[in-house]
Amino acid sequence: MAKARIFSGVQPTGNLHLGNYLGAIELWLSLQNKYDCIFSVVDYHAITVSQEPRKLKESILAIAKIMLASGINPDQSVIFQQSALSAHTELAWILNCTAHMGELKKMTQFKEKSAGQKDIVSLGLFAYPVLMAADILLYQTEAVPVGEDQSQHVELARDLARRFNHQFGQTFTVPDLITRPDGARIMGLDDPRKKMSKSAASEYNYIALLDEPDKAAKKIMKAVTDSGQEIKFAPANKPAISNLLTIYSLLSGRTIARLEEEYQGRQYGALKKDLAEAVKIFLSDFQSRLNEITDAQARQVLSAGAAKIAPLAESTLRTAKERLGLTLNNHR
Numbered sequence: 001m002a003k004a005r006i007f008s009g010v011q012p013t014g015n016l017h018l019g020n021y022l023g024a025i026e027l028w029l030s031l032q033n034k035y036d037c038i039f040s041v042v043d044y045h046a047i048t049v050s051q052e053p054r055k056l057k058e059s060i061l062a063i064a065k066i067m068l069a070s071g072i073n074p075d076q077s078v079i080f081q082q083s084a085l086s087a088h089t090e091l092a093w094i095l096n097c098t099a100h101m102g103e104l105k106k107m108t109q110f111k112e113k114s115a116g117q118k119d120i121v122s123l124g125l126f127a128y129p130v131l132m133a134a135d136i137l138l139y140q141t142e143a144v145p146v147g148e149d150q151s152q153h154v155e156l157a158r159d160l161a162r163r164f165n166h167q168f169g170q171t172f173t174v175p176d177l178i179t180r181p182d183g184a185r186i187m188g189l190d191d192p193r194k195k196m197s198k199s200a201a202s203e204y205n206y207i208a209l210l211d212e213p214d215k216a217a218k219k220i221m222k223a224v225t226d227s228g229q230e231i232k233f234a235p236a237n238k239p240a241i242s243n244l245l246t247i248y249s250l251l252s253g254r255t256i257a258r259l260e261e262e263y264q265g266r267q268y269g270a271l272k273k274d275l276a277e278a279v280k281i282f283l284s285d286f287q288s289r290l291n292e293i294t295d296a297q298a299r300q301v302l303s304a305g306a307a308k309i310a311p312l313a314e315s316t317l318r319t320a321k322e323r324l325g326l327t328l329n330n331h332r
């Protein structure tokens with residue numbers, strides 16, 4: 001029996017961090033054998049805010065390499081560059097004509113990213129979630145594994161799929177959301193009330209996957225902690241320690257309950273020291289795998305990936321156009 005399909009993506013912007021890895025990429029790894037997987041470097045999403053062309057080019061390859069170094073197997077799963085397939089922007093236009101301004105205005109990420117920019121914010125940033133819906137719906141995706149900050153966008157994709165199907169006839173699979181029970185929202189090390197973010201003002205907010213391991217260890221040692229002394233998972237009262245416990249649990253494979261037991265009666269400093277060491281080992285291993293992967297390999301994986309899935313994207317787009325009455329004499 002054919003496997004169910006999942007689709008997810010990462011923007012080639014800024015520093016990919018431990019939040020991206022634990023909240024999304026590691027989740028993808030856990031699903032790789034069970035599903036048919038498509039993972040995209042979503043470069044059209046990246047240009048919704050200003051990008052330096054040379055850096056963008058480097059970042060596209062860098063993300064593909066990070067996916068490979070993380071263990072995404074290109075013989076099994078597809079890795080491709082979003083802008084290589086024009087079906088994404090074509091379907092996005094079609095969905096733009098069914099999406100409502102009101103529902104897009106409600107998107108938390110748009111509100112955050114556009115805050116303080118008034119009318120110079122790009123139309124692309126506003127329509128960003130519709131392009132994301134197109135990414136997902138083009139492949140008749142059954143589930144979308146993401147971090148918690150993307151759940152509102154996946155909900156919109158579900159709404160747009162249902163709306164189109166209702167109005168024009170069955171065209172798109174309505175996708176489910178998959179998030180991790182823990183780790184779906186890794187918080188900033190400098191402020192555990194906000195998520196770890198690529199665009200954070202301080203580099204002490206995040207552990208970048210490309211951070212020098214000793215530097216990353218220092219960042220853990222400098223992470224803010226909570227009042228009190230007890231090492232206990234309690235996100236409402238102890239957001240900083242709970243975040244460190246979550247990260248440590250995911251990196252070490254030990255449950256949070258077990259870590260609480262191990263650190264009973266010990267100080268915050270002991271937990272930080274051990275986590276710093278675990279982060280150092282994780283990054284050293286990850287980066288040595290990353291350094292083995294060449295630009296040529298990454299380019300080859302991206303172009304083979306796009307070639308493999310282009311027929312499916314084209315077929316869904318063709319159906320959507322037919323349903324809308326855009327197709328004359330069976331020609332596109």
Ligand code: TYM
Nearest residue numbers: 008009010011019020023024132146147184185186195196
């Ligand atoms: P992006 O590039 O911002 O983030 C990539 C993935 O990392 C997750 N993530 C986190 N998870 C846990 N804790 C955090 N602090 C954290 N920060 C980020 C994100 O939830 C995401 O899963 N719009 C998407 C990219 C996209 C996409 C798609 C995803 C475009 N088209 C289609 C799925 C399906 C984004 O900007 O992710």
